[in-house]
Amino acid sequence: MKIKKLAANTGFTIVELMIALMVLSTILLMGTVILIQIGALYTKGVNGASLQNATRNALVDVSSSLQFSGDDLSMAPDLHVAGTLINAFCIGSTRYSYVLNRELGTTDTTGTPAPHVLWRDTLPNVGTCTALDISNDSVNMATQGYEMIPEHIRLTKLAITQSPTDSDVYQIDVNMAYGDSDLFTDASSTTCKGGPGTQFCGTSQLSNSVNRRIK
Incomplete structure (x- = not known):
């Protein structure tokens, strides 16, 4: 009687297993970076x-009023x-x-809050144009106001x-920026820095020329 010899099943070696784990880790890392x-x-x-909508809404509001x-x-x-x-x-x-170059809801470099921009x-008295104190939360709500x-x-x-002067043609320019001060290249907040965090920084510039139709 002949006895049949069975072949040995060696399976994976340690090196092959480590290579497979490295490949899997690389794939997972690449997937995480993509996400x-x-x-x-x-x-x-x-x-x-949000930035574009805010800029456009302000421009349209002022343009319509004029x-x-x-x-x-x-x-x-x-x-x-x-x-x-x-x-x-x-x-x-x-x-x-309005207050220029102050992020709504935060403080400036001196710690002064900006509750309104x-x-x-x-x-309240038509004919007398005076600025409203919007530097604190206690704004006079009796004037039917709201933050834009x-x-x-x-x-x-x-x-x-006015272009030309004393005409009925008005040029309106509205510029806004999104993000904290450290994300911009200068104090004017007109240019975002490159690198990490760019998704939290943006600028928007819109302009419009209107001709008064009602006098």
């Missing part, structure tokens, strides 16, 4: 959309409150009080010019 990048792009898109109200534009004297410069202008009974309300900018957004420019 992080997708999340960063999504966050940047959401923040960018174009259709028939009221004159009046510039208010600057208001200084505890180191905060508050600018304002009025279109008839509608007043816009661009505040729209109704003048979402949190973490700052207003970097709000300018209205």
Whole structure:
């Protein structure tokens, strides 16, 4: 009688197992990096959309007031409150009080809070354009006012010019930025730094030229 010899099944060696684990780890790492990048792009898109909407809404609001109200534009004297410069202008009974380059809901380098950035309300006394103190939370709510900018957004420019002078044509420029101060290259908050954290930084510049249709 012949006895059949069975072949030995050696299986994986330690080296082969380590190589397989390294390949698997690399695949998992690459997948994680891809997911992080997708999340960063999504966050940047959401923040960018919010920034664009805020800029557009402010531009449309001011443009409509100038174009259709028939009221004159009046510039208010600057208001200084505890180191905060508050600018304002009025279109008839509608007043816009604002602070430049201050992120809504945070503090500046001196620790001064910025509870409001661009505040729209109704003048209590039509004909007298004065800036409203928006440097603290206790804003006069009796004037039917509201904040026009979402949190973490700052207003970097709000300018209205007549071109030519004494005409009915107005040029309106609205610039805004999203993100903390350390994400920008300079104090004007007009250019974002490169590298990590770019999804939390963005700028938006919109302008419009309107011709007053009602006088």
